[in-house]
Amino acid sequence: GESVGLHLPTLSVQEGDNSIINCAYSNSASDYFIWYKQESGKGPQFIIDIRSNMDKRQGQRVTVLLNKTVKHLSLQIAATQPGDSAVYFCAERYYNQGGKLIFGQGTELSVKP
Amino acid sequence: EPEVTQTPSHQVTQMGQEVILRCVPISNHLYFYWYRQILGQKVEFLVSFYNNEISEKSEIFDDQFSVERPDGSNFTLKIRSTKLEDSAMYFCASRGTGDGYTFGSGTRLTVV
Numbered sequence: 001g002e003s004v005g006l007h008l009p010t011l012s013v014q015e016g017d018n019s020i021i022n023c024a025y026s027n028s029a030s031d032y033f034i035w036y037k038q039e040s041g042k043g044p045q046f047i048i049d050i051r052s053n054m055d056k057r058q059g060q061r062v063t064v065l066l067n068k069t070v071k072h073l074s075l076q077i078a079a080t081q082p083g084d085s086a087v088y089f090c091a092e093r094y095y096n097q098g099g100k101l102i103f104g105q106g107t108e109l110s111v112k113p
Numbered sequence: 114e115p116e117v118t119q120t121p122s123h124q125v126t127q128m129g130q131e132v133i134l135r136c137v138p139i140s141n142h143l144y145f146y147w148y149r150q151i152l153g154q155k156v157e158f159l160v161s162f163y164n165n166e167i168s169e170k171s172e173i174f175d176d177q178f179s180v181e182r183p184d185g186s187n188f189t190l191k192i193r194s195t196k197l198e199d200s201a202m203y204f205c206a207s208r209g210t211g212d213g214y215t216f217g218s219g220t221r222l223t224v225v
Contacts, residue, residue: 032212034214036216041219041221042218042219043204043216043217043218043219044156044204044216045216046213046214046215049212051212089155089156091156093212098144098161098163098168098169099144099161099208100146100158100161100169100171101146101148101156101158101206101214102158103148103155103156103157103158104155105154105155106155
């Protein structure tokens, strides 16, 4: 069936530490993956994406790693700040004309000052 | 930066009533989506729309749901006869020819 799951529902880190949020996806035909940040009462906000022909992509303070062998995706946030506190979702795109995204359950990241 | 705009931000309706949720996607985008998020749960795909027709819909998107792009700028989701379990945040998203999906801030639908 369709499923994208997360290993940890909550993650609490100290300000300045690095955070790692993990995600398992199920569809080996998915060609594109996105990490979203969602703050309370708001819509998903794009953080970083990666295509299936890559295994690593870096942004500003964020890195996404893709391991297609085990169908695993991770988001690394360097020097985590209080403003990073939010729920983080991974999403996979099924390779079809419509391009629907399937979201994971979400991990709540809490950053302690 | 271009935005996807959704109105209203919050809608309260009585069970059995019809509701229309409105979205203005980014103007040059071609693909349009509705998702919903029940409180505390993940974001769920409802429907995708391209070239003035539905390209895919989920099991959630039953006969009570419909979408329309009436005038080339608005993209609407109609729920014909709302049920209590339709209470959720509804997000509209749009995408151009590339990979980037842009989500709106959502409409919180409360069915009482």
